Amino acid sequence: MRAFIKQLLSDIGKLLFVKHRIKSIAVIVLLVCYYFCLPKVLFTDSTSTVIESEDGQLLGARIADDEQWRFPISDTLPEKFKQCIIQFEDGYFYSHPGFNPASIAKALYANIKSGKIVRGGSTLTQQVIRLSREGKQRTYFEKFIELIQATRLEIKYTKDEILNLYAAHAPFGGNVVGLEVASWRYFGVAPSRLSWAESATLAVLPNAPSLIYPGKNKKRLLKKRNRLLEKLYQENIIDSLTFRLAITEVLPQKPYPLPQEAPHFLQFASSKYKGKKLRSSINYTLQKQVNNIVKRHYEVLKQNQVYNIGVLVLDIETRKVLAYVGNAPTTKRHQKDVDVIQAPRSTGSILKPFLYAAMLDSGELLPNTLVADIPTQIAGYSPKNYNEQYSGAVQAKKALAKSLNVPAVRLLQEYGLDKFREQLYAFKQKDIDKPADYYGLSLILGGAESNLWDLCKAYAGIASTVNHYTGTSSEYYSNEFIEPVFLQQGKADFGTLQMEKPIFDAGSFFLTLNALKEVNRPEGDEAWEFFDSSKEIAWKTGTSYGNRDAWAIGVTKKYAVGIWVGNADGEGRPLLTGINSAAPILFDVFDILPQTAWFTTPFDALTEVTVCQNSGFLASPICPAKKLQVPNFGTRFKVCPYHQLVHLDQQRQFRVNASCYPMEKMITEPWFKLPPLMEYYYKNTNANYKSLPPVKFGCQNNDENLLDFIYPKNHSKIVLTKNFKGKTNELICRIAHPKSNAIVFWYLDETYIGETKTFHEVAILPAPGKHTITVIDSFGNEKSISIEVDRT
Template sequence: MLKRVKWRYRLMLVTLLVLGAWFYQCLPEQLFNAPYSSIVLSREGKLMGAHIAKDEQWRFPPVEQVPDKFAASIIAFEDKRFEQHIGVDPMAVARATYLNITQGRVVSGASTLSMQVIRLSQQNPPRTLWNKLFEAGRALRLETRFSKREILNLYASHAPFGGNVVGLEAAAWRYFGRGADKLSWAESAMLAVLPNSPGLIHVSRSRARLKAKRDRLLLTLKQQQTLSELDYSLAVAESLPLKPEPLPRLTPHLLDTLNAQHQQQATNTPPRFETTLNRSLQRSAMQIAKHHGDTLALRGVNNLAMMVIDNKTFEVLAYVGNTPTERANKHGQAIDLVQRPRSTGSTLKPFLFASMIQSGEILPETLVSDTPVRYSGYRPKNFNRDFHGAVVARAALASSLNIPAVNMLSYHGVERFLDTLKQMGLKHLHRNARDYGLPLILGGAEASLWELTGLFANLSSIAQQNATEDWRFYRDATWLKDPDKPSDISTKSTRSNRINNISPASAWMTLQSLLEVSRPGNAGYWKRFNSTHKVAWKTGTSFGFRDAWAIGTTPQYTVGVWVGNASGEGHPGVTGVQVAAPMMFDMFNRLSVDGSWFEKPIWQMKTVKLCKDDGFLENDLCDGVDYQIPSGSHFERTSPNHQRIHVVEEGDKLWRVHSGCESVAKMQRRNWFVLPPDQAFYYRQFNANYQPLPEWRADCQLSAQSMVNENPISLIYPRSNTQVYIPKDLANERSKVVFKAVHRNPNAQLFWHLDNTFLGTTQDFHQQAVWVNAGMHTVTLVDENGQEVSQRFEVLSDE
């Protein structure tokens, strides 16, 4: 007898151990393995876009908190004692057993919300007694692992809501077009009754039954005193939704990009992307993009992209990856072109300008050369094919003149500037400096809209720093919201480890120069834009009109726009000013700009004296003006364009003389602004106040050459040691080479010689078209006063 008792105790102990082990391990580590939809939320937590899950269900990632109205409704409808029971409700089991026996069939399952969570996680197995027992046991275990609020969240996130809609959040947006936290009592009650009978949600049938169930639940809530009499009356008066609402499509391309990054990370975290985007601004950006996209499509231009960055926080506020359209597979409109590298056009010129100011190579007021030039076969041209001779650096930047930019890059160094761009954050510069060459500054490089807009935002951010702030590092734009950081995110939170070499003063001077950007040939076009606030902006157009850029910045925002074709097909007229800038200014008009402007960083500037004529350091030959430059800039270039001459005034004519032909007592000493002959030739066409040097008096001309070290002749082409390639014409014959020169005296005659062979004489317009064989040659020009210039050049063979 004693042995039997011991055996029974042992059996009971083993049974309890087995049951305990089963109870402990009856729930998998991950309760739900179903695929989730990927969703994008705005900074306010509002839905902006979603992708359907892999099983074709609209199953949003689990909610973090169930809204109070839905929580009250679902508990009142499904599980009145949810807060009191431990996973199984004994009173509900007793009631269900009584009803099922008296009715002779199953009319109640006594399932709690905890049991329904288990059933949903098991993908709704057959309703057998054994399954019910296992379901109850797992529900008990569920209660030990999760809090009541977490269990309610699991249910709300995975319950069916009709059709292919799963989860409360997806249902709220699908049926009512807004988040679950914004639903009314009637809407919450309707969704609470749906998981019990998901087939009731239909456009044309079962609507009366659905409304009756909803209204009964509302009455229950009123009887529980959850609803007031007024709230109940208003709720039952609400109608049911007529049809499912389309989900928002405000960020289709950003969602694709975020999904791609999420898949690369190989994480099991449900793809719920909480972004920094402002929903209202994003909607405005999409409207602007749709309007301009429809217009551009009529011209054969099918793609565009735009983004907005907050310059204080470096958060992305709006993001349009491509032209908004329902047929995104037709012209590459499914591609996120914010992230794709394209030819930069002229958009890098401000950063060369800022770098040269910082390194003491130029100042905004410094004259830079704008004459025909050729570098080892490369011949840059201005957009409108004009030459200005010499132009103030800030005007060259504002007018986007190509020749001054190439001359400046040649002076600064391609390799040096390439390193600067990489340091700033351009990640698509994979070639070496020699391969890029001087065309780097005119679109020879590639960068994405994301990178370029970030560069301009950095320029704005640097210009606003003060002596106490850390501006020594570049910052990176961000599009994902960090839940661990407050909304007033600090500047250090987006700081990169890339050292910044541009000071606030250099950045400020660059932005001042970008205030009135205009393209030659379109002077004043920008004034048509309806923007009441100052914007520092830059346009860019790549070779063949393939890419049009416009990027503008204020103290608060930076807006970047790209327009073109994803295929790379160009179209005449697709320029930054004509197609990208209007879109950029439309976006600025939607931003709440306060009208403030960048404060001059006096704390980081020093005063120097500049010659007012050419912007170089003052010497004793020019009139000086005070000018403030970066205190760290070592600008040491004194003016090369001023001479001290001696003149006499005879009648109304001023003659140039020297001590060999005139007594010193009669001579007057003058300081004269003199440009090199090739620069002066073009400069005086745009500057009526430019005064050329007075002519030598007749009796002083013969001896002037030996006494004064100057040459009035300038050979524009070919330059010294130039390599010339001469193409063949249609008849397979070599074309002529056109030599070009200028003389300080517009009435002078020039005598042309090639390798000691006389070619002819020119006056007024000094050009000679000549057939030249391959090899080394020397061209010599002589004027009637015996002044001459000789330069060697090489004609390359085509064999």
């Protein structure tokens, strides 16, 4: 039966089409024209870029390309404004099909009677069409087109969607377009927080937007507003008390500035999502607190002519950006618009933890290993510690904690510059984009440039690797060093779980974080008085050459905080250092963050070994030993080279041997002995260190050479420069000798040039070319080096 009816209707349709072919075609054409009469996109005007916090509070906005404040359309409209605009503009909005015949008739009668257009009969739907056809003349023909398109608009959109279109594109005076901007500009609040009086004020404005200007027609605007409020009361939309209170509210006196809580984050987001409204990951309260911290420190730093500050706060678990302060509240003269979070700057010492972790991971270093901190020259490059002092030897973890430059350079040379440069690719530092030879060994001291965004990303990845390893079945995620997420709906993609480490293992990263935690407790340094010892934070500072950049980056189990301080134009300033300028800001930010527990120990990525208490190398049978947790490859490290067995007389005053002392009376015991140059500096800062006793008179001395050159080094090339008077500067030669009473005799190319005692230093002026410098002490020890001299 159903098939019969369907066939019957089809036959009737064909019959009618054949009988009324021309009419049918005309109807079809009209229907097609009607369907396509409404543009696919009604409004093509550029819109402002708008960013909100994670909870929807406005952080800032950028004006649209056409210099209009026009926010992207919102999904909802506040109920107060909805009631006001309907009662003022279109009381039958929810019942008409897009136009109101009665209103049109009344308007037509009034206009004909007066001989000009004095009244409009447009519905809100028609006004949306008129706004979308901006620039068209207001003629009856244009009115007819608007009417047709209005009916089509009613078919395509719901009533509430049409209201949203109107609210987003209605003019509110000057360059303010749309309810949301108007609410912020005229009342300084979000539309949802408008009072009835404020909503009524904005409802009447699109009808006469010029009334909003200060000092112009305020009485007319007040009358229109109050008339609307009275209508709301008569329609029982508001009660009498609300009405009486509403009419007492004053009109806006001057425009409010739009909130600008994160202007540089807005700039950053706008480069990726121009003209969009974004719900960001920024925590509104935290952002304001960090802004206040930056402002407070800026007032102090500018006294030293330091004008720019950047602060970035990340949630390590979600990798979301919680606060983004791209610059201090400085002036245009001092580059206030520069986003220093994204600007490449010299890294200073901030890359040292990566090298430390790399060497732990490969089994080429243990945390307590003594590393050399002595005057060093490598292929003409002479690194210096910040305080220009040397400790001779220092534990690797303390060298990192104290940010010593000389040990870092020596370790980089030992580990391999090319290998370390290749591994830096995995940390995704986009500004470190040159080959290893371009940077040289200065790479570890600031020879490369990176930015705060990438560095915080890397430090967060280190912490996250440990968190994920201990939070899973000792597995790694394949993509730990991902880009931070800055949208509220964004989700970090850490990749897949795997047994293979992405860069370095969790044990190496964990021990690196432990070493950085020790930075919190320096010994006898007044600059650390701001530190809050109740919080466990792994952090590192950095200072670039010439005091141009000051860094401080810290992580806890939950948060990563990065600070950069300096001048955007690159000008260096005295006292601009990571510890003095950036670290105080770092700890002030951590003070407002919730306290978290320390990282869980990744036991599966660590192995217990026996190490030498004195040297930190794997213990030999003659070392005083202790147990230590090290990365798994740490078992392949070297056995302590600094302990040796010595033969002493019964009083332990002299070293002896079989040539001069009865073997049955000898006392043999292990002795911790550093090489001469390391010992020379080490014993000055380590009171417990004991040099080897002297050899007993008459004994044959087959021991190693006690002499070592501090400067110059063997096979070095020396360039002698001229002073201001045009005279060539002398070459200052220095040696280390463990015996304070030794006399040292100096020779240049077998020519005697003098002797020294206590302080072994001489000045010579050799001719250009190759030379040999020889020293012989009063005990018969001898040392020679070769150098090449040139003059400018």
